Amino acid sequence: MKLGILGGTFDPIHLGHMAAAEAALGALSLDRILFIPAGDPWLKAGTEVSPGAHRLAMVRAAIAGDDAYESSTMELDRAGPTYTEETLAELQEAYGPAADLHFILGADAVRDLPRWHAPADVLARCTLVVMGRPAQGELDLAVLDGILPGSAARAVSVDLDMGVSATEIRRRAAEGESLAGLVPEDVERYIVGHGLYVEYKERQ
Ligand code: ATP
Secondary structure: OEEEEEEEOOOOOOHHHHHHHHHHHHHHOOOEEEEEEOOOOHHHOOOOOOOHHHHHHHHHHHHOOOOOEEEOOHHHHOOOOOOHHHHHHHHHHHHOOOOEEEEEEEHHHHHHHHHOOOHHHHHHHOEEEEEOOOOOOOOOOHHHHHHOOOHHHHOEEEOOOOOOOHHHHHHHHHOOOOOOOOOOHHHHHHHHHOOOOOOHHHHO
């Protein structure tokens, strides 16, 4: 089974994430994509992160009704900092050796990979699916070979032109601006209904 994995803070999940999932699903003929909200996104230390229950609820609202998409609480349920290497190991264990893990991430995240916990193990456990993000400039996968020789050749990149970021959405929500066209409608309703990000500006 070709299993796509889209991990993220999802604070909030937005149409960039949805476009990335859809593009990866089609380009790689994945059977399913698991959306996994991070428990403790330690690489974003210094940025205040909404409670996991809100981030999970927004993910669930965004993917509701699509059979190819599932959410997982495995990282929210795990204590301590969230390490993708542990997530991939758990998934390999749960799905067995026939599972072909495809980890989807934005081009910006590739640059951060050397700072991840056990990055060589991450690359050894999955095929990396790199989604282009506008404003990221030229995509340079050479960084992958620096972590695990040969891994750049195994990575797949998929073109995507969705200039949406969660940071911009939190800013707009704080200003009371519309989020139409940036997040699914149910996610916008959730954000407004729960008053998420209203104090975002004060935290900057
Ligand atoms: P923030 O603006 O708070 O940093 P974000 O929009 O990057 O958040 P995350 O939840 O941290 O959202 O992202 C999860 C994954 O989705 C990361 O691998 C990120 O690179 C990727 N991603 C986010 N937005 C896009 C986008 N517009 N196009 C492609 N990939 C994206």
